[in-house]
Amino acid sequence: MTPTAATLALVESPVQLLNALEWAHARGADDAARGPLLGSVPRQPAHREAHREPGGGAGGGPGAAAPLRIVVLPPTDPMSRGQLRRMAGLARDEGHEVRWQEARGGKLAPFKALVALVREVRAARRVVIGDPFSRYVQLLLTLVRADELVVVDDGTATMEFIDRAARGERLVRWHRAGGGGLPGRIRELAYAPVSGTARRRFTAVREGRRVEVFTSMPVTAPPGMGLRLNDFGWTRSRFGPPRLTKGTDLVGTSLVETGVVDPDRYLAAVRALAREHGATRYFAHRRESPDKLRALSEATGLEIVRPDLPLELIARRGPVGRTVVSFPSTVVHTLPYALAGTGVTVAVREIDPAWLTRDASPRARGFLAGVAGTARDVRRLPAHTAQTAR
Incomplete structure (x- = not known):
C-alpha cells in the first residue's frame, strides 16, 4: 500500500488503536451513508448482538473497509507499550498495515520521527487521529493536507475536545491546572502558533475539509463537525x-x-x-x-x-x-x-x-x-x- 492510497491513522494508546479499528469497521459497514450527521450522538446503546458473517464482522466481512495505514507513536511506560503491541497484532490480523514509530525516549527521537512521517502525513487523503491534545500530533497536523480529518475516541478526553472546539479554546487537557512558572509560560507562548494551527484544522470546513468525530460519548457536535456513533460493533463481532x-x-x-x-x-x-x-x-x-x-x-x-x-x-x-x-x-x-x-x-x-x-x-x-x-x-x-x- 502506498502512502498516497492510505488512510493514515496516528495513534498513541491502546484505546486509540482499538477505536481506529472500530472506526474502520463502522465505516465499512455504513459506507453508503458516509455523510456526516450533525447533531448529538444517540445515547441508547445497541441492545442486540451484532450479526456474525462467516469469516467477518458485523455488517461486513474482511475487506468491507479499506485497510488503514496505522502509525503507532508509543509512550514510554511498559504497560501501554505492551497493550499497544497486542493491539497492533489484532490490527494486522484485520488486514491493516501497522508501523511502530518511536517519537519519545530520547532528545532526537521526536525530530527523527517527524522527518520519517512528513511525506506520509502530507500525502494522506484522510487522517485519523486518536489524541487531538497531543502536542506531537498537533505538530503533525500542521502538515496535513487531507480532505478529511477524523478524531476517534481517546476516552472521556473526547468530551473535553468537543467542548473546547465549540468554544474555540486552546486544546489543553481538563486535569491540567496550568502553572509551570515562567519557563512553562515561555514554552506555551512558543508553542502557541502550532496549537492554533492544529485547532483551526478541526474547524476548516470553509477550506473544503470534512471533520468527523467517532465517539461513544454523549456529545453534541459544534457547527461544521460530523459525528459517527462508536457502538463497538467490531469488538462485539470478534469477541x-x-x-x-x-x-x-x-x-x-x-x-x-x-x-x-x-x-x-x-x-x-x-x-x-x-x-x-x-x-x-x-x-x-x-x-x-x-x-x-x-x-x-x-x-x-x-x-x-x-x-x-x-x-x-x-x-x-x-x-x-x-x-x-x-x-x-x-x-x-x-x-x-x-x-x-x-x-x-x-x-x-x-x-x-x-x-x-x-x-x-x-x-x-x-x-x-x-x-x-x-x-x-x-x-x-x-x-x-x-x-x-x-
Whole structure:
C-alpha cells in the first residue's frame, strides 16, 4: 500500500488503536451513508448482538473497509507499550498495515520521527487521529493536507475536545491546572502558533475539509463537525459473549497518578466498594503505579489484574463479573456498548469533592460529575464520604 492510497491513522494508546479499528469497521459497514450527521450522538446503546458473517464482522466481512495505514507513536511506560503491541497484532490480523514509530525516549527521537512521517502525513487523503491534545500530533497536523480529518475516541478526553472546539479554546487537557512558572509560560507562548494551527484544522470546513468525530460519548457536535456513533460493533463481532462470574469486578483509575484524587481517599473508597459489593477483582488502569496497586491489594484483599488489552476487549472476551463498578471514566460510557445483551450491569461510583487534591484543576469537579451524570444504562452509586474518610 502506498502512502498516497492510505488512510493514515496516528495513534498513541491502546484505546486509540482499538477505536481506529472500530472506526474502520463502522465505516465499512455504513459506507453508503458516509455523510456526516450533525447533531448529538444517540445515547441508547445497541441492545442486540451484532450479526456474525462467516469469516467477518458485523455488517461486513474482511475487506468491507479499506485497510488503514496505522502509525503507532508509543509512550514510554511498559504497560501501554505492551497493550499497544497486542493491539497492533489484532490490527494486522484485520488486514491493516501497522508501523511502530518511536517519537519519545530520547532528545532526537521526536525530530527523527517527524522527518520519517512528513511525506506520509502530507500525502494522506484522510487522517485519523486518536489524541487531538497531543502536542506531537498537533505538530503533525500542521502538515496535513487531507480532505478529511477524523478524531476517534481517546476516552472521556473526547468530551473535553468537543467542548473546547465549540468554544474555540486552546486544546489543553481538563486535569491540567496550568502553572509551570515562567519557563512553562515561555514554552506555551512558543508553542502557541502550532496549537492554533492544529485547532483551526478541526474547524476548516470553509477550506473544503470534512471533520468527523467517532465517539461513544454523549456529545453534541459544534457547527461544521460530523459525528459517527462508536457502538463497538467490531469488538462485539470478534469477541464473546463472555462467561459471567458470580462476583463483582472493580475498574481502576489513574486519577491519583494525574494528581486529581488524594491517594488515601482513593484507597479508602476502593476498600469501601469491595466491602459493599463483594468484589474480588480489581482491573488496573495501565497508568496505575505498582506501589499503589500493592497497597490496594494488601488493604482490600482484591486480586489485581493488569489487562494486556483495553478493558472493553477483556470484558467482552470474559470471564467478567455480573456487575462491573467503576469511578467516573471512559468505561462507564463504552462498556454498556461492548457488553450490550450480555446481562452485565455497569455501575459508576461518583467522586466526592472531598477526595480531590489541592492541586486538582478547577474544572476537575464539574468534569468528573459530567462523566458520571451523562453515562447511559448504568447504575449510579453515590459517594459516601463517611465510609471513605481517613
